[in-house]
Amino acid sequence: MRKSWWKILAVVLLIYTFTAGFLIHIPHIGNLKETARNLFFHVPMWFGQITLLSISLVYSILYLRTPDLKYDIFAVCFAKTGILMGILGLVTGSIWATYTWGSPWSNDPKQIGVAIALLIYFAYLVLRNAVPDIDKRAKVSAVYNIFAYFIYIPLIMILPRMVESLHPGGKGVEGNPGLNGADLDANMQLVFLPAVIGWTLLGAWISTLNIRIELIRDKNLLNAE
Numbered sequence: 675m676r677k678s679w680w681k682i683l684a685v686v687l688l689i690y691t692f693t694a695g696f697l698i699h700i701p702h703i704g705n706l707k708e709t710a711r712n713l714f715f716h717v718p719m720w721f722g723q724i725t726l727l728s729i730s731l732v733y734s735i736l737y738l739r740t741p742d743l744k745y746d747i748f749a750v751c752f753a754k755t756g757i758l759m760g761i762l763g764l765v766t767g768s769i770w771a772t773y774t775w776g777s778p779w780s781n782d783p784k785q786i787g788v789a790i791a792l793l794i795y796f797a798y799l800v801l802r803n804a805v806p807d808i809d810k811r812a813k814v815s816a817v818y819n820i821f822a823y824f825i826y827i828p829l830i831m832i833l834p835r836m837v838e839s840l841h842p843g844g845k846g847v848e849g850n851p852g853l854n855g856a857d858l859d860a861n862m863q864l865v866f867l868p869a870v871i872g873w874t875l876l877g878a879w880i881s882t883l884n885i886r887i888e889l890i891r892d893k894n895l896l897n898a899e
Contacts, residue, residue: 680878681875683871683875684872684875684879687869688872688873688876690868690872691865691872694864698861698864698865700859700862706774709773712769714866714869715873716763716770718869718872719759719766720760720763721870722756722870722874722877723756723757723763724756725877726874727753729752730749730819730823731820733745733748733749734746734749737816738813738817743809743892749815749816750799750802750815751882751884752881754799755877755878755880755881755884757795757799759873760791760792760795763788764788764792771840775840783833783838783839784830788830791830794825794826795822797822798819801814801815801818
């Protein structure tokens with residue numbers, strides 16, 4: 675029970691997010707109306723993704739310092755869950771964009787940056803499958819993962835702020851219905867912060883389950899050899 679407290683917390687926070695997220699009163703901001711509730715799902719998923727990919731980065735660095743295959747397994751498992759969170763974030767964002775911007779895909783700089791970033795991480799998984807030698811695969815993957823992370827951050831957090839973007843933080847676009855932190859009232863903050871923690875913990879939980887599976891599979895592989 676002591677080791678599972680954070681899993682219980684994840685479940686409680688997500689139940690709270692889904693319940694309160696659909697029931698609380700939210701302010702009407704521009705033409706967002708009730709779609710602003712997606713803030714409790716779309717945005718926290720991206721926070722979770724950044725956290726998971728950051729953990730993956732740390733394990734890749736640890737592997738290069740101390741070549742332990744466990745670090746490689748931890749890195750790829752957290753990266754996989756980060757990719758999953760990114761896909762969910764992209765899907766929920768497209769649904770939101772359909773109602774607020776009139777189209778699921780508007781060629782917005784942030785949308786394009788996210789798509790490119792996900793392709794870069796998909797290439798990370800393809801690269802791993804292309805290298806049969808376990809040690810060589812782990813080393814090449816660790817190096818690629820580090821470069822991928824430092825390409826990913828500018829693509830989704832820096833470049834979109836330097837050009838005109840419908841997303842909050844970009845240069846002004848007339849009639850932009852984007853939602854930013856200043857628009858959150860006290861009720862929304864009471865749901866948004868737990869949502870970020872809940873989605874992030876869920877991602878960590880999925881990663882740990884995947885790590886267990888990979889460790890069992892890798893152990894069987896090594897024993898077979």
